[in-house]
Every structure is written in C-alpha cells, then in structure tokens.
Amino acid sequence: MAEKSGIDCSKWVAIGVAILAAVVAGVNAYVTYLSYNLNTQNQKAALFSQFQNEYSGIAGRFPPRLLEANFMPPRGSPDYKRLQDYWIFCYAEWYQTKRPGQEHFKDMWDDYYAGLIANSLEIPSLRYVIHDMMQYYGLKRDMMRAFYKEIRDLAERNGQPLPRT
DSSP, X not given: OOOOOSOOHHHHHHHHHHHHHHHHHHHHHHHHHHHHHHHHHHHHHHHHHHHHHHHHHHHTTSOTTTTOTTOOOOTTSHHHHHHHHHHHHHHHHHHHHHSTTOGGGHHHIIIIIHHHHHHHTTSHHHHHHHHXXXXXXXXXXXXXXXXXXXXXXXXXXXXXXXXXX
C-alpha cells in the first residue's frame, strides 16, 4: 500500500469545522455582550422613568413655603412629612443605584442623582429636614447610615456641610 503525502481531506474538514466553530463562538459572545448592554440600558431607562414618575408625585406635594429661608416645619406636621417623603424617595434612588449586585446602576447615581440631591441641599427647608431626620432617627441601620454619610459627603463637597449630630 502506498503512503499518502500531506493531510487527507477528512483532516481539512475537521480543521475547517473547528475554525467555523471558533468564529460562531466569537460571534455568539459578541451578540451576548451586545444583548447584555442593551438589557442594562433598558433597565436603566425603566428605573429612570420610574423615579421620574415618583418624583413628580412628591414634587407636586411640596409645601408652598418650600423655598422660604426660615421655613422649618415642626416634626410630625403635614409639611414636614412632605419634605421627609422627598428624603425617603432620595434614599430609594440611592439604594437602587448603589446596592450590592447592581453595579451597572452606579453611574446613574454618580452622573445624575447625586447632583440633583446636592442641589436640593441648598434649599434650607430640605436641609433642615434631612438634618433633623439624622438626629431623630439616628444612624442605627447600616443602610441608612451609609445613605446619611453620602448626603453628608455631598453637602461637604458642595461647600455647605451639615451640622454634626
């Protein structure tokens, strides 16, 4: 029997199939990556839309005296509750964008929500209520303590530190 020279046809087919499988796997990985990014962007858009709707409801209930420099409603009053609702809403924004396992939302806090909240700290009645909440409720819960620290840091970076409790 004569010896064959070179690689026979079945080996070329096997090499071709292996190369084709590698190309298909690469395309599949790229499509998965694009799908993940699209899904992440859709989740961010849905969360942003949800927050916008919730904020509209809260802002619509702000007290008429919100921007008055000396407006400090007593704890337990309807106006205090309306301002407190704003801070509870801010906590929800912070938590949803910073919680463990949701790192893909972190840029929403850093690029958008932190700036909005920093601006709200320039409103005396909102500053008063968040400071009062920090004093009254204390820093007993880990997540609230982390949120209050974030608010305190925002205020300091903005050049308007909150009083220490």
